[in-house]
Amino acid sequence: MMKKKTLAMLLSAALCVSLFAGCSGGSANSPAPESSAPAAEGSTPVSEAPTQLSGIVNTNGSTSMEKVIGYLTEGFKEVQPGVTVHYTGSGSGAGVTGAQDGTCDIGLASRDLKDDETGVKQITVAKDGIAIIVNPENPVADLSVEQIAQLATGEIANWSEVGGNDGAVVFIGREAGSGTRDGFESITDTKDACKYQNELTSTGEVIANVASNPNAIGYASLSAVDETVKAITVGGVEATEETVLDGSYAIQRNFNFIINESSPLSEAAQTFVDWATSAEASDLIAGAGAVPLV
């Protein structure tokens, strides 16, 4: 009797513990920079990096770059555990202004600087290629940027107008706030004008939907496209990392660091910029779905 009760208590105690254990694991993808605990000094080999810096690097700007910055932040923690990179998503415009005003160390812009944005320079850290995908059954293989925009806004409502089979165009995209959506809409100049049939919360879902609907057209990060869908050529140019890099593929944009020209970067920020544009970071950039320059 007594034994049974003790056992029951032990078991319930174990249950309680496992309940809490479940909580601690998650949110691996959370971009919020963890308050860097004095990361195990013992384990850092002194020979690896000549100078261990410390400090905070504030980045601010494009929400499209959130994922890239998130990956870079994680990776940089291993190179310079003393440096914390903060990210604020406020839009490319605010990123440029932040760099001009000096309210952040590095501004982030998912577009190139305009002529009237002076006092700052841009350093391209990655390129973002967006593939236009259709169902493999769709005979349409090539579209111009204008045609894609018209398909997205519903101006072209039937595939027969662009040389395809007779069928209503089903335009599938991402939810409001998504970087890919923002990228597609700003490059094709269809902001707030797209007639979506389906707004999905991940690239995978977009691809799955396009793969299952013969009349569908959608957009997805270049790195996510697989063989279940057909990536069409835009103006005759195939979407590959090479064509994105050499600039011939049209639906792409630059991910830029915006840096104030007059006030020099802090040592920590400069190290972050150098590291992010070096070959060391290219795997991380590719992992975040963008095309690294080196």
Add this chain to the structure above:
Amino acid sequence: MKQKLRPMEILMNGVFFLCGFIAIVFVLFISVYLVLSGLPAIREIGLREFLFGTRWASTAAEPSFGILPFILTSVYGTAGAVVLGVPVGFLTAVFLAKVAPPRMAAAVRTAVDLLAGIPSVVYGLIGMMVLVPAVRTLFDLPDGASLFCAMVVLAVMILPSIISVSETALKAVPREYEEASLALGATEIETYFRVSVPAAKSGIAASIVLGIGRAIGEAMAIIMVAGNVANMPSLFSSVRFLTTAVASEMAYASGLQRQALFSIALVLFLFIMAINIVLNTLLKRKKG
């Protein structure tokens, strides 16, 4: 022996009290948090504009935050699920409680329990890969993701709660009622529908309300089949529910958009509260 157990008794008493207390703390915390975080956006947008605005464009150059499409979609979707699911669930419950031979009833009951245990994301996945293309070809639509698909998925999802709660209620009807009816010359089926079902009606009503609660709060399954465009609802158009409105935009939301999502959650919370109050009244009436 008894003397020895006493400290254990007190200890366990404390443990149980603590567990009960934790539940209350969480409910209170969630309520207060939702109200506090949901109100600022409503105040900024305006209650009328927020609840009765028909345009949702949270990231547009001139953002607009009207959630009437979401409210109506949630109401219609739930109503559709009830229309599709309740007849099937109710008749299954009658079958299980009264008609079916015990072995068959056991088999069906196992299947129903299994249905209840399937994670909602699996419903969504199968809905997306099978139901959506099927609806597209069946009704000759450009795209199958629609309110109709969501209704079908929700109808299947609420079946287990309707069946098991109704069945329990039907089984609780005293045998004497039925025997009296049978003795008066009514057939078995007549007895079930004229005597047993009316006697169990509050329990059956509770099962339906429970189903409604499940349907209106479901997000994962329908986000994959409903299309998620903020249209005013119609049966075969792409729609967005209250739940999916929060889920689909939360990841990258910022500023007023984010606050407005909390406000949607608050509206949803009030819906669920209302449903719970109805459910409690029904259950109380059953006892009284």
